[in-house]
Amino acid sequence: MSASFYTKPANNGNAGVAMETSWDSNPGRQRTLQPITTGASVLAIKYNAGVIMVADTLGSYGSLAKFRSIPRVLRVNDATVAAASGDLADMQFLNTVVENHAIDEEIHEHGIAYSPASLHSWLTRVMYNRRSRINPLWNTYIVAGTEAGQPFLGYVNMLGVAFKEDCLATGFGSHLCLGLLREALDAAGGYAGLTEETATSALEACLRVLYYRDCRAYNQYQLANVPVAKPAQVSGPHFLQSDWSVAKLVKHYTE
């Protein structure tokens, strides 16, 4: 191990902060400083026989709703799905790696398919490692699926913070919708009392709230359902009905 603790800053030194990296010898290389093309919230909730996850299909370019049909939900295998918010280039990069891992598992003789818990664990290691090198993958991932016959739901963000829960949301969703999802779970006495229909309508209601209130949200989305006893299914695009008739009550609003 020949890493040095402190290196004198190079010509354009990273705002004066020296890092032990190969950046000095490779000045063309850059770190992620800000996300460029971004995806908004991802929402997910467990129900009595599986787990459902939704994400809209918008790729925003700042405030411009530039790409309106970007799939953000990835089917990894029959028991695992994952979706990401944040920088979509980073998401596509990581998704390619995950897909290749999944293919590797499938072709390896007697290999077992990636389980959602394994994917969640691996993702945590990768995200935390990138964060520790001050070059993050600017995403928040939600991993959902079936683990040892039970529904699984896990969260990992760009800081490497990871946890598992019965309902999860990223970005604006965590502010506007997590409370609604938790209320749905409480009303059912836990996810074991929640039906697929109730879970789906709860998620749809949340997406509607987001479309009304999050300026970067969209009304077209994908839905992933992983029942414990059946293969994962990603469906879409679904279209969200919304009612803007209240707009005419807004002062200075003209048709």
Next chain:
Amino acid sequence: YDHDVIIFSPQGRIHQIEYAMEAIDSHIGVSIAGLTADGQVLSRFARDECFNHRWAYDSALTVSRLVDNLASKLQVPTQVYGKRPFGVGLLIAGFDIGIGPRVFYQCPSANYYDCKSIAIGARSQSARTYLEGKLDEIAATKTPEELIKHGLIALRNTLPNEMELSVKNCSVALVGSDIDFTVYEDSAVEPYLALIREEPSAGAADDGQPSTQSTSGDGAAGPGSSGAAEGEVRMEEA
């Protein structure tokens, strides 16, 4: 003549070659026949692979994956100038959740074989013959004791006339869905040896004649040596 691995004894034996058996992870173990120093390098590598996989993926590395990684490592010195192959044969036994028990035979050539049962080492042919004849019976075993009985009988078939299986020259390891890889040595082997005492010697599968191999084998019965008996045997329940 056991000062160095490159020294042959007058009888043409290399005393540094031994047998050893050890756990790699809670669900995998290996037994090593050959240069134990080389075996230690490979054991350490195998443990590392298992640990790294658990750390990254929070799950057990499947036996076939481990063997694949080992084989890739073993292949390198068979194709690089100036290196020599690892001087060990390995039997890798483990249990994968969702797949079942697995046994692999890894050769120094880097070839490996996925086995239902296998025996390697000096005079191991009689053990293999016994196992092959009993494949269906072995597949039908219901308890670990029945399985171990077959293993020990196979092992006993490899012994020369004057030798007997005892707690001093034999060890048994078991791994399965409800048992982590566990090695039974010394007095812990005695209950299993007791199981085969009632069984006739020279199992039905061979021709009843004691082995009279002329190839010189490794000296497990040599002075001061206390390795496992010749011809390690591994089996799996189907």
